[in-house]
Amino acid sequence: MQTADGYVASLRARQLRLFVDGELCASPVDHPKVRPAVNAVAATYALAHDPKHRALATRESDLVGRPVNRFTALFRAPEDLVRKLELQRVLGRLTGTCFQRCVGLDGINALYVATHERPVARERFVAWLRGVQERDEMLNGAMTDAKGDRSQRPPGQPDHYVRVVERRADGVVIRGAIHQTGAANAHQILVMPGQALREGEEDFAIACAMPVDAPGVTMVLGRQPSDDRRGGPDAGNARFGGQECVVLFDDVFVPHERVFLDGDLEACSTLVSTFAGYHRASYGGCKPGNLDVLIGAADLVTRTNGVRKASHVRDKLVQMAHLTETIHGLGVGASAKGTLHPSGVWVVDPILANVCKHHVTQLPYEIVRLAEDLAGGAMSTLPSIADLDHPELGPALRTVAGSEERAKALRLVESMAYGAGSVPFRIECMHGAGSPQAQRVVLEREIDWESKVKRARVLAGIDADDELA
Ligand code: SF4
Numbered sequence: 001m002q003t004a005d006g007y008v009a010s011l012r013a014r015q016l017r018l019f020v021d022g023e024l025c026a027s028p029v030d031h032p033k034v035r036p037a038v039n040a041v042a043a044t045y046a047l048a049h050d051p052k053h054r055a056l057a058t059r060e061s062d063l064v065g066r067p068v069n070r071f072t073a074l075f076r077a078p079e080d081l082v083r084k085l086e087l088q089r090v091l092g093r094l095t096g097t098c099f100q101r102c103v104g105l106d107g108i109n110a111l112y113v114a115t116h117e118r119p120v121a122r123e124r125f126v127a128w129l130r131g132v133q134e135r136d137e138m139l140n141g142a143m144t145d146a147k148g149d150r151s152q153r154p155p156g157q158p159d160h161y162v163r164v165v166e167r168r169a170d171g172v173v174i175r176g177a178i179h180q181t182g183a184a185n186a187h188q189i190l191v192m193p194g195q196a197l198r199e200g201e202e203d204f205a206i207a208c209a210m211p212v213d214a215p216g217v218t219m220v221l222g223r224q225p226s227d228d229r230r231g232g233p234d235a236g237n238a239r240f241g242g243q244e245c246v247v248l249f250d251d252v253f254v255p256h257e258r259v260f261l262d263g264d265l266e267a268c269s270t271l272v273s274t275f276a277g278y279h280r281a282s283y284g285g286c287k288p289g290n291l292d293v294l295i296g297a298a299d300l301v302t303r304t305n306g307v308r309k310a311s312h313v314r315d316k317l318v319q320m321a322h323l324t325e326t327i328h329g330l331g332v333g334a335s336a337k338g339t340l341h342p343s344g345v346w347v348v349d350p351i352l353a354n355v356c357k358h359h360v361t362q363l364p365y366e367i368v369r370l371a372e373d374l375a376g377g378a379m380s381t382l383p384s385i386a387d388l389d390h391p392e393l394g395p396a397l398r399t400v401a402g403s404e405e406r407a408k409a410l411r412l413v414e415s416m417a418y419g420a421g422s423v424p425f426r427i428e429c430m431h432g433a434g435s436p437q438a439q440r441v442v443l444e445r446e447i448d449w450e451s452k453v454k455r456a457r458v459l460a461g462i463d464a465d466d467e468l469a
């Protein structure tokens, strides 16, 4: 299995075409706006070699006959789904941000399910996945099409979607644009459709893989609040960060052996719904881990302010923890109530997974509000470290700003609430794995309304009881 250092070294071997602030980036790994996000992915490699976490971070693979990093493994046993959540919580707490590797993990499992009873697709997919496991690659799951005018279907505005523009004897050519978490830190891109598609939309029903530096692939790093502070003393999170990119596919050729689904509407629909379930449960792992860090930072500020024992402060911290565990409990529940798909892979409970993600679009905002309450207004006037270290101003400013500990804790709260750290935390909470309405749509579809009405009719004395003698 790859090590954290090996992973970083392997990224250097890529000929990645990445633009940052209007300039082609010569060495993405060393760019201060990119490196914190590379560090977060590297943590997923480090845990596989850490005796304390190895059992959680690795899994025996029946495809290659040896342990692999859990981020490349199939959910073959019922406990695998819960283990994933536990691993995500650990990584979320260790990094305080998005470690970007779960879309690929959830994607490979969803593709395994979707290629069930499609022998050609399955064979190609498994052959490819073996290579991914052997090389321990970071996969970037790509399914968030630009979408443009939501009132139009993909064929009405094809440039807003990734689609096949040419089918050749040896493969397909794809074109389009997509939003992707962690794209610039990956080895391969796993393209998947972002929504169920209808007859006549077969060109958009494509699932395939390509190296991140395949000819025609261009990435552009997203501009984010206070991203100039990354890697510097005022960053807030001193070591880790998330990453969002726009990826342009300009007639990228994909050979048949890496084309898993092409125009298969039914399999693509399975892929989309299975992936959504997995990834909506995933947020019950990583985000509670991130929230652990925010709670810790808020707690630390109250300690340095001498108010930790005040009853209202304790109550607010308990409320933050209570909401955090609510999210985690739903993610674990969705995973523990998983079922075995006929393909041999476990899938989550779709209702609990969607309830989990739906809470993630709400509760962290309340937790951030409480953190801002506890942090106090000093967060808005806190001078930079350079000011605090200034030979003339420093002594007076340090008296105002308080201890170094307090200043750094305030910066961390600030970053997660509305700085660079808020993008992989808050904005991902809202829109990652689908925006809030997407979960309501699934809930309305999945909930068995009739059984509820049926029981109400019985207990109201309208119908006879045929369920309980
Ligand atoms: Fe993983 Fe969470 Fe980031 Fe999604 S948002 S890739 S689940 S860390």
Ligand code: FE
Pocket (backbone or CB within 6 Å): 103, 181, 428, 432, 433
């Ligand atoms: Fe995400």
